[in-house]
Amino acid sequence: MNEQTRLLPHSRLGWLLLAALLACLVAAPHFVSIYHTELITTAMIAAMLALSLQLLVGGTGLVSLGHGAFYGLAAYVVYLISPEAAARPIWQTLPAAMLVAGLAALLVGSLSLRTKGFFFLMVTLAFGQMIFFVFHDTKLGGGTDGAYLGKPLIQAFGASLDLPRRQRPLGPYYVALIQLTLMYVGLALLMRSLFGRILEGIRANEHRMRAIGFDTYRYKLTTFVIAGMLAGASGHMWAMHRGFVNPELISWHKSAEALLMILLGGLGSLAGPIVGALAYTALGEFSQLVTERKLLVEGLVILAVVLVLPRGLTGLARRRKAAELGPDG
């Protein structure tokens, strides 16, 4: 039997392009400036957030505007559990951040998943904003200004303090790259599994899934929690990399930005949000160079891409394949 998993590359070319992207990311820091190394690190962290959201959007058909809240919450967890003087090691902060994000997702998901479509969008937005205001309006995490982590990442990786300045950004860069790669592989395996088939069925026709015997609420909630935990891993990496937190990390703009990245890269593939995040970051840099109206240029370019390529940038690799196979393929 020859069933294909929808969100994965459908051709050898697709897999090759993906491997080439990985190779470029592995090599990049040796060819670009410190500034650009850090920029790509930030883009990969955004890619993780968008990828985790893709499990809901492209994987299950659930569009959430509260997803960024789990990301921001996880970043605050790193701040809150890190003592002033010394940083905690990553094997403590990462599980803690993912756990708190997962619990928050369990709470938000168990209530919001009782609604559908537009109402789901609004309920997740409301929950996200509640978490936002907890940190915005209280002194818990430095209020509106946010706060700096006493000693971020550097300590966490032990030896990296001794590195010459030129090599210091490499630590976070490769940690982010490894996490992003693991997240992709994990989600690819998930989508190929029997569990992934259930998500695909829910996305296509949830009513029918219930009628053939699936408790779809339970599977959607499990997925919502997994996605929340992965958003947490992304937020954790952000705190580690940038060394400060502020309420903006939690606001709904984060979710909207991640949705834009998915749209830009392609709704129909797991690689979409990664390509989308890299393209979005590059676009931001570029438009900053050529114009003062950065947001306007960004908006126009994204609009143009979405109109010309309804399946996003990664849809380009697929179109050729579909033409080769013909309608019966």
Added chain:
Amino acid sequence: MDDARGSALLETRNLCRSFGGVSATRDVSIRLAPGELHAVIGPNGAGKSTLVNLLSGELAPSSGTVHLAGEDVTRLPVHARVKHGIARSFQRTNIFKDMTALENVRLAAQAVHATPGSLFRSAWRARDLVSRAQTALARAGLEDRSAAIAGTLSHGAQRQLEIAMTLATSPKVLLLDEPLAGMGQEEGLRISALLKALSKDHAILLIEHDMDFVFKVADWMTVLVEGAVLAEGTPDAVRTNAAVRRAYLGAQR
């Protein structure tokens, strides 16, 4: 009279359901015996599909109960009733259009037959589910269309696929809502042969408008009019029932 049909596998007692002011189901008490083909007929809007939805759990009754093999399942949600052996097909074809026929049926098999431990295993390795799906497809007469994308199948083949999906959940009771709807003559004959074969090892509740067919295959019939049971009995008894002739069969010209 009912006792002659043996104990009921599926039974409703005083089932009622209204939508706003409209009573779609009024005080319906019916019984479906094991191995029986029980046809429910009635004019458009009589409440036949509503009855199926109440039995499958898609709708909750305003009052009354549904019992399966003596157990009260009135409060069970749809997915739990499937696991108890109730499967239904839809009047309006309801399939996963972008998936292959095989994947449609494999999902149905997975819903009931996948072990929880296998959930995170690769779907390709779940051979047992694939072979269950192939068996169900073959039973519904679709064995050579298994690789076709469901949305590209002919209308008749899509109706067969609906039935294959119900079969893959290994049901005891089949609720079939107008399986012959919109079929050509040849396709219709194929499905009616299939229904006759299926009735040997399933209890079937069949909603159908084709009277010639219904009177030929049914063991028992219920006539619904405006949500209520107007008459029930063997096909012969229903055919000669004066109230039925007046209220329903007469109106069919």
